[in-house]
Amino acid sequence: MTVQTIATTPIADQKPGTSGLRKKTRVFMQPAYLQNYVQAIFDGIGGVAGKTLVIGGDGRYYNDSAIGIILRMAAANGVARCIVGQHGLLSTPAASHLIRKRCADGGLILSASHNPGGVDADFGLKYNGPNGGPATEAVTAQIFARTLDIASYRILGAEPGSLADLGESRLGEMAVEIVDPVADYAMLMEELFDFDAISGLFNGGFRMCFDAMHAVTGPYAREILEHRLGAPAGTVINGIPSPDFGGGHPDPNPVWAKTLMDIMHGPNAPDFGAASDGDGDRNMIVGAHCYVSPSDSLALLTDLAHLAPGYSGGLAGVARSMPTSSAADRVAEAKGIAHFETPTGWKFFGNLLDAGKVTICGEESAGTGSDHVREKDGLWAVLLWLNILAATGKSVAQLMAEHWERYGRNYYSRHDYESVDITVANALIDNLRTRLKRLPGQVFAGVTISGADEFSYDDPVDGSISTGQGIRIYFEGGGRAVFRLSGTGTEGATLRVYLERLETDPVALAQDPQVALASIIAAADTVAEIANRTGRTTPDVIT
Ligand code: G1P
Ligand code: ZN
Numbered sequence: 198m199t200v201q202t203i204a205t206t207p208i209a210d211q212k213p214g215t216s217g218l219r220k221k222t223r224v225f226m227q228p229a230y231l232q233n234y235v236q237a238i239f240d241g242i243g244g245v246a247g248k249t250l251v252i253g254g255d256g257r258y259y260n261d262s263a264i265g266i267i268l269r270m271a272a273a274n275g276v277a278r279c280i281v282g283q284h285g286l287l288s289t290p291a292a293s294h295l296i297r298k299r300c301a302d303g304g305l306i307l308s309a310s311h312n313p314g315g316v317d318a319d320f321g322l323k324y325n326g327p328n329g330g331p332a333t334e335a336v337t338a339q340i341f342a343r344t345l346d347i348a349s350y351r352i353l354g355a356e357p358g359s360l361a362d363l364g365e366s367r368l369g370e371m372a373v374e375i376v377d378p379v380a381d382y383a384m385l386m387e388e389l390f391d392f393d394a395i396s397g398l399f400n401g402g403f404r405m406c407f408d409a410m411h412a413v414t415g416p417y418a419r420e421i422l423e424h425r426l427g428a429p430a431g432t433v434i435n436g437i438p439s440p441d442f443g444g445g446h447p448d449p450n451p452v453w454a455k456t457l458m459d460i461m462h463g464p465n466a467p468d469f470g471a472a473s474d475g476d477g478d479r480n481m482i483v484g485a486h487c488y489v490s491p492s493d494s495l496a497l498l499t500d501l502a503h504l505a506p507g508y509s510g511g512l513a514g515v516a517r518s519m520p521t522s523s524a525a526d527r528v529a530e531a532k533g534i535a536h537f538e539t540p541t542g543w544k545f546f547g548n549l550l551d552a553g554k555v556t557i558c559g560e561e562s563a564g565t566g567s568d569h570v571r572e573k574d575g576l577w578a579v580l581l582w583l584n585i586l587a588a589t590g591k592s593v594a595q596l597m598a599e600h601w602e603r604y605g606r607n608y609y610s611r612h613d614y615e616s617v618d619i620t621v622a623n624a625l626i627d628n629l630r631t632r633l634k635r636l637p638g639q640v641f642a643g644v645t646i647s648g649a650d651e652f653s654y655d656d657p658v659d660g661s662i663s664t665g666q667g668i669r670i671y672f673e674g675g676g677r678a679v680f681r682l683s684g685t686g687t688e689g690a691t692l693r694v695y696l697e698r699l700e701t702d703p704v705a706l707a708q709d710p711q712v713a714l715a716s717i718i719a720a721a722d723t724v725a726e727i728a729n730r731t732g733r734t735t736p737d738v739i740t
Contacts, residue, residue: 211344215684217323236350241340246275253287254307255476256438257314273351282378288477290574293329308476311448315441330547330571389507404467411443414473449481473575480575484593492522495559504588512556522607540666548658605701612736622690642719678721
């Protein structure tokens, strides 16, 4: 079998974003596009000869073909072994777990997460390191640098065998091991949670609806919820992964998971609802007539995780991304454990987890996870909730009401303006940046600004500094607005505006967040001149 060395030239747009490289699928399918990036990863991490890699994706369009190319390139670059999910499937947390469990040198995860899939939608690829977590900023920079001076890539002139057949085969000198994508992950969940107690819930008539959104979590949820925990068949809906996610947008939030929201707010609503995204690392939690914001979910899990066996010894600390509400901080303070604020993106949690400084992490974008893997983990969050519901015997609504009574409620919302002209979006952020020092004391839409800055993170573990991580504006009375541009979009710019206000008055804890935040929303829109600069008067997505 011949190793071919193919001459190539650098492609300018291969800079990884918040989570790996994401582009339109047709961009990835261009000649040499995927090949250049894969070779840049291999070279950027110092070569892959003799190494073991885990490979899998969320099953979106181009998943199988891309894995075929990656396997041929891995063999040609001297990789000793590739561990691949059957049918090319691995959820992001399951991939992270496999890397750790098998002591692999890293992994390649094919996903554009919650972005739609299909030949005219999105595709993505990211490299995770030996700790199972997303490549750090330093490694990402090395990979990007390599994309800019690449001159050739290596590929084997032979096709790999079928991804459907479990077991081991050879591709050139390399071992290809096709594994059940669910088994190891399900075993890990059984170690962390009280499956008997959760089974007891279902035996007692507790009803749940899990919307897998036609994405990768379907097989995981069916095995764990329906087979191992005894939830009735049909608990998991949209459970078969499809290359275009059933034509939907696999993002578990009230806008895109509307089917589930309608069920949970309809007559005879189940006790518990949940959804996960394209690659299975995000979660949405909803009780009967009660949506739980991801920031609140993080706070509640921080408070009550000790009820699950895997966390019975308490938590070392909690970390949240900066735009996430500060609800979890107050729980940490009450418990006397550490809390950290990091830039957006899971890669910033890795060092804190590896150093044992935190046990649980979360982001407002529906990501929650713990030190069991080095990625956020949708089903893990769902199972921790189920464990807490089983241990307390309380409903989701009851748990949230009690939480807010004790800690106050951080009303929270994110407003997204999508496909904004990139120049306009950059100018909006630049304009805010240049005005930061002058803003305190100024009044916008009747609200006075008390402080303003741009978030910069000093990693307490490795000392690295990440600047330019979002503009923060604080308002008198305790409100906050954060402005940043998405690093995962594939079309124009997405402006994200994060809005938050703490309410401690016991009679004001049950408002609609958009109403409770109305003054902050108006002040944020005015100070950033959103309507004037973008021509948009309402956000495209409100979560
Ligand atoms: C978004 C989320 C962020 C998350 C990332 C990957 O990134 O906001 O919290 O880590 O997706 O799932 P963004 O598009 O905002 O850069
Ligand atoms: Zn995801």
